[in-house]
Amino acid sequence: MSRWxxxxxxxxxxxxxxxxxxxxxxxxxxxxxIGNPVDILIGQDVDQVERARIIARLGLDQxxxxxxxxxxxxxxxxxxxxxxxxxxxxxxxxxxxxxxxLELAVAALLLAVLVGVPLGLFAGLYPEHPLSRVxxxxxxxxxxxxxxxxxxxLIMAFSVRLGWLPSGGRGATAEWLGVPWSWLTADGLRHLxxxxxxxxxxxxxxxxxxxxxxxxxxxxxxxxxxARAKGxxxxxxxxxxxxxxxxxxxxxxxxxxFGSTIAFAVxxxxxxxxxxxxKLILDSINALDRPVIVSYLIVVxxxxxxxxxxxxxxxxxxxxxxxxxxxx
Amino acid sequence: xxxxxxxxxxxxxxxxxxxxxxxxxRVAADFFSSRTAVFGLVLLAILVLAAIFAPLVTPQNxxxxxxxxxxxxxxxxxxxxxxxxxxxWLGTDGQGRDIFSGILYGLRISxxxxxxxxxxxGIAGTLLGLLAAYAGGRVDSVIMRTVDLLLSFPSILVAMxxxxxxxxxxxxxxxxxxxxxxxxxxxxxxxxxxxxxRREYVxxxxxQGISNWRIVVGHILPNCLPPxxxxxxxxxxxxxxxxxxxxxxGLGVPVTEPSLGxxxxxxxxxxxxxxxxxxxxxxxxxxxxxxxINLVGDRLRDVLNPRLQK
Numbered sequence: 001m002s003r004w005x006x007x008x009x010x011x012x013x014x015x016x017x018x019x020x021x022x023x024x025x026x027x028x029x030x031x032x033x034i035g036n037p038v039d040i041l042i043g044q045d046v047d048q049v050e051r052a053r054i055i056a057r058l059g060l061d062q063x064x065x066x067x068x069x070x071x072x073x074x075x076x077x078x079x080x081x082x083x084x085x086x087x088x089x090x091x092x093x094x095x096x097x098x099x100x101x102l103e104l105a106v107a108a109l110l111l112a113v114l115v116g117v118p119l120g121l122f123a124g125l126y127p128e129h130p131l132s133r134v135x136x137x138x139x140x141x142x143x144x145x146x147x148x149x150x151x152x153x154l155i156m157a158f159s160v161r162l163g164w165l166p167s168g169g170r171g172a173t174a175e176w177l178g179v180p181w182s183w184l185t186a187d188g189l190r191h192l193x194x195x196x197x198x199x200x201x202x203x204x205x206x207x208x209x210x211x212x213x214x215x216x217x218x219x220x221x222x223x224x225x226x227a228r229a230k231g232x233x234x235x236x237x238x239x240x241x242x243x244x245x246x247x248x249x250x251x252x253x254x255x256x257x258f259g260s261t262i263a264f265a266v267x268x269x270x271x272x273x274x275x276x277x278x279k280l281i282l283d284s285i286n287a288l289d290r291p292v293i294v295s296y297l298i299v300v301x302x303x304x305x306x307x308x309x310x311x312x313x314x315x316x317x318x319x320x321x322x323x324x325x326x327x328x
Numbered sequence: 329x330x331x332x333x334x335x336x337x338x339x340x341x342x343x344x345x346x347x348x349x350x351x352x353x354r355v356a357a358d359f360f361s362s363r364t365a366v367f368g369l370v371l372l373a374i375l376v377l378a379a380i381f382a383p384l385v386t387p388q389n390x391x392x393x394x395x396x397x398x399x400x401x402x403x404x405x406x407x408x409x410x411x412x413x414x415x416x417w418l419g420t421d422g423q424g425r426d427i428f429s430g431i432l433y434g435l436r437i438s439x440x441x442x443x444x445x446x447x448x449x450g451i452a453g454t455l456l457g458l459l460a461a462y463a464g465g466r467v468d469s470v471i472m473r474t475v476d477l478l479l480s481f482p483s484i485l486v487a488m489x490x491x492x493x494x495x496x497x498x499x500x501x502x503x504x505x506x507x508x509x510x511x512x513x514x515x516x517x518x519x520x521x522x523x524x525x526r527r528e529y530v531x532x533x534x535x536q537g538i539s540n541w542r543i544v545v546g547h548i549l550p551n552c553l554p555p556x557x558x559x560x561x562x563x564x565x566x567x568x569x570x571x572x573x574x575x576x577x578g579l580g581v582p583v584t585e586p587s588l589g590x591x592x593x594x595x596x597x598x599x600x601x602x603x604x605x606x607x608x609x610x611x612x613x614x615x616x617x618x619x620x621i622n623l624v625g626d627r628l629r630d631v632l633n634p635r636l637q638k
Contacts, residue, residue, distance in 0.1 A: 019477060030493045140626070144618040146569055148576045149592050149611035156604050167600070260482035267484070267573055271596075282577060285492045293492050300485060308480065 012312060016305045023301045024075065027294055028068050075298060081291035085284070090291035094277055094299050099179045100170060101276035104268065105261040107183065107196035109254060112203035117250075119204075120211025121243065127216070135208060142205030147264065151198040151271035158194060166191050168273035195272040199265060203257060210253060214246030248315075255311035259304045358631040368623025375617055379435040386429035391584075405605050419605040421594055427605060430591055431613045437587040438617070441498065442568035445505035450560050452506065453513025454552070458544055460514065461521035472518065475511040483508050483570055491579040501580050505567045512559050520552040527551075554632035561625035565618045572614055588614040 046054070055061050062070070074080060083090045123132040159167035171191035173180035182188030218224060219242060227237045266278035273279070277296060284292040360366055378385055405419040405427075418427035460471040478486065487504050494500040524530065525548060533543050572589025574580035581587050586594070588610045595606030 019480070022477065027489075030489070140622060141615075141619060144565070144569075144615060144622050146572055146589075146592075146611060146614050146618070148573055148589075149607070149614065152592065152596060152599055152607050153611070156599055156602075156608075160600060160602055260484075263482040263485040266488065267577065270577060281488070282579075285488065286578065297485075297489055301481075304481065 008316075009313070012309060016309050019305050020298075020301060024072060024298065025068070027297050028071055031290060031294065032064065080295045080298065083284075083292045084289045085287050085292075090289075090295040091299070093280065093292060094295050097275065097277040097280045098299070099181065100274060101262055101265050101269065101278055103181060103183060104192070104195055104199060104265050104274060104276060105258060107192055108199035108261055108265075109203060109258060111196055111200040112207045113254070115200075116204045116207025117211050117243075120208040121215060121238070121246075123208065124212040124215025124219070124246075125238065127212075136212075139205040139208050142201055142208075145201060147198065147202060148267050148271060150201055151195075151268060154194050154198055155271070165194050167194075168271075170275060195268050195274050198271070199261060199268045202264075203261065206253070206257065207250065210250055211246055214249060215242055218242050218245045252311055252315050255307060255314065259300075259307050262300065262303065355631050359627055362627050362630075364623055365627030368620045368627070371616065371620040372624060375435060375613075375620065376439065378432055379439055382429075382432035382436060386426065386432050388426050388429050390425040390430045390433055404603075405609075418609045419603075421591075421598075421606045427591075427609050430586070431588065431610050434586055434588045434591050434610060435613060435617065437498070437581060437585055438568050438571060438589070438614070441502055441505070441571045441581070441587065442564045445502045445509060445567050445571075446560050446564045448502070449506040449509035449563070450513050450556065453510035454517045454549075454556055456510065457514035457517025457519075458521050458549065458552075461518040461525065462540070462544055468518075471514060475515050478508070478511040479515075483566075484573065487570060487574055488577075488579060491574065496579055496582055498581050498585055501571055501574060504574075505570065508570070509563050509567065512563060513556055516555050516559055517552050520555055521548050524548045524551045558625060558629045558632055561621060561628055565621040565625065568614070568621070569618055588617075 052061075078091050080090050082088060083093055086093060119135055122129075123135045126132055155167045158165045169191055170182045170188060172185040172187040173182050174184035174188070175181075176184060182192050224237065224241055227241050228234075232240075262278075265274075265276060266282060268274065269276045269278035270282055277299075281293065281296045283289075284296070383389065403420045403424075405417060408415045418431070420426055421430065456471055460468040486508055490504045490507060491500060494504070521544075530543060530547060533547050538546075568588075571580055571587060572592070575587050575589035576593045578593070581590060583590065591610035592607045592614070595603070595608070595610070598606050
C-alpha cells in the first residue's frame, strides 16, 4: 500500500491531461479546417492594408503551431474569446448556464436510481414473476424509445391535454450559493418534473438492468447463503448483503453516465426550453457562434475527464478486490 | 419445430448428415426458435419492403409539390382528401402532406443512413481492428488509443461537434455516424483476432506456408464475424435513433430529404394546438423500427455467443 496509489494517481492524471490536450488540438484543427476566420471577422469593404493589420493583430499571420500555442495560452487563463452574438466572454456565458444543466442532470439520475433500483431488485429476486418479464421487455422498449419524441409526447399529454404541468422554462427560481435553482421553489419543481422524467427514461432502463444483473450474480454466492443460514431476516439479507454488493458497479456506471446525461440534456433542454448549456450550444451552432461552441466543448471535455478520474479513484477505494490486486 | 427435431434426429442417426450441417444452418435454427425474434424479423421485413416499395404503396409522393393540396393541411387522421380519391389514414401535416406517405418515404432515408453508416463503419472498423491486432506495436497503440478516446465521450457530443463544423447534409450525417461507430467494430475485431491468432488452425495454416494476408482474410476474419454481426445489428438501431435525434435538433438531414426525425420535428410547432398526429405517428414508426432491429440483434447475440452454447 505504500507507493502504488501515488504512482497510479500520477499516471492517471497525466493520462487525463493528455486527453484534454488532444481534444484542444482536434477542436483547434476542426476550426481551421472549415474556413478562414478572417472572412467572418472582417467585412468586405475593408482595404488590403487594414486587412493585413487586423490579421497581424489577431496573430493569424503566425504559423499554425504558434496560433495553437496562443489559443492554449488563452484557454489556460480562461479566455476563449467573446461570443459573437452576446459579445460577452464565451466561457462566462457557458458557466452561467451550466447550473441549470447540472440541476436537470442530477434530477434525472436521482429519478433513475429511485425508480430503477427497486424495480431491478424485484426483477432480480423474482426472475420468473410475470411482472419481472414485463419489466425486462419494458426496459428494451426504454432503450429503444427516441428521447426527443417521448419529450414531445409528455408535453402533449401532461401540458396540452391534461394541463397539469408547464410545457417549458425553468419557472420561479431561488438563489443558493449565488446561483438560481429551480428545485428550491414549488413552481420551479413543477417545471422540473417533465424534463427530468424525459432525461431519466433511458437511465431508468439501464439502472434496472444493471441492478437485476448484479442481484442475479450476487444471490448464488456463498456468503449470501451463509447470511441466510445464520438466520438473518430476508430483508436484512437483501438490503445489507445483496443490494450493498450490487451498488459498487452501479455507482461506477452512474458516475460515468453523469457525463453522458449532461451531453444528452441538449435534446431535453431544447424540447422543454430549459435555459441550460445544452440549449445555448444548439443556438450557438445555428448562429455559428464559434467561441461559444469551442468553450462548451472544452468545458464539457474537462468535466468529463474529471468525472472519469473521480470514478476511477472511487472505484479503487470502494472495491477491495481492485485494491488488493493493485497492492499485490 | 418438428422439422428441426427431425433434422436433429437424422443428424444423430447419420454421422454423415452431422458433418454436412453447416454452422450457419444451426444458427438459423436457433434464431427461429425464439418467437419474439421471429416477430422482430417479420416486422423488420415488412418495414423494409414498405420503404423500398413506398412509391407503390403510398397514395401520394409527399415531395412532389404538384400532388400536395394546401387546402388539405393539418387534417385529422381518417379525413378524406379534398379530391375525395383517397383518405389520409394518419392525417396530414402543415403543408397538406399525407403523414402515412411521409413516414414511408422518411423510413427510406432513416434506413439508408442507418444501414449505410453501419456497413461502412463495419468494414473500416474491422480492417483497422485486424490491422491493430496483426501489426501490434505502435500501430496497435495509436489505433486503440483513438478508439478509447472516441468511446469515452457520449455519441451525441461527438456528433454535435462534427456536425457543427461540417454543416448538415445526408452525407455529413453518414460520415459522422461512421466516425462514431467504427471504434466498436475495431475493438471487437482486434480482441477476437488476438484470440483466434493463437488457435491451432492458424498455426497449421502458417505451417503450410500460407501468406500472412491470406491467413488474416481467409482464416481469422471469418471466425471474427459472429461478434461483429451482433454489433452491426445493434449499431443500425443506434444509428437510426441518433440520426433522428440530430435531425430533430436541426443538425442532421436537410428539409429536402426528411427522415423520420425531421418529420417529428415538423410536428413540434403543432403540438401546442393539440394536433398530435404530425409528430405522433412518425415517432411510432421510428420506435417500431428500432424495437424490431433490437429484438433481432438481441437474439443474434444469444445465438452467436459461443459462451452460451452447450
